[in-house]
Amino acid sequence: MESQKVDLFLMTHSKYFESYQIPIIREQLLLADDSKFIALQTINFKEPVMMLVVSLLGGHFGIDRFIIGDVGLGVAKLLTCGGVGIWTIVDWFLIMGRTREINYEKVMMILG
């Protein structure tokens, strides 16, 4: 992939990833062929700050976990009322990192 395209992609999507993941993604993107760029554009990235807001408002019902795709943990959180409130507090601090991790996994799945 052209470096211009790669840099443009990283500039517009850097907020979805951890800082240490960006050089790895860049390297992988440069090695990938152009056909993967369209697939990358179709990925539905989750915004970490939005997930934090969801966690603050609906964390007790596991909505944050459902949205990012951790359905199993979401069900567990829903049934335990957010782990009697404890898990909800913990997730306020974990959810942003987990969202970035999931976004990274999505990119890596496409890039192989």
Added chain:
Amino acid sequence: MAVKEFIYKPDDHELEKAANSYLMSMIALMAGLPLPIINLIATFIFFLGNRKGTYFVRWHCCQALFSQATIVFVNSFCFYRTMSIIFGSAKVTNSYIAYLITVIVFNIIEFIITIQAAVYIRKGKHIEWWFFGTLAQLICKK
């Protein structure tokens, strides 16, 4: 409490996660009062959530966990004595009041130290507490 050099220079995202471990334990302590066990459970869940994290993050999660474990012992006994007075036949004695004051002072000191640790770590300084730091050093694997 001492500011020491860590074996490597941690990245910004590591600093954020490590500082969060202290902030989270503090918020759990505040939210869980008067129940003394909530903070320990919350810190343990946070530690589990970061078990695949970097060494720096795990190290600070360990230190926060050990400090919270100590608080639990102190607060649990105070909680038990208070419940005995409210619901049981125990009476308010001088030793109880002395213990209650000690527990309050201990909690306030722990609260201040935790805030200070969170601030320092976010700025990139590696904080090692007396006893808990050594314990974390021994238990946390690289």
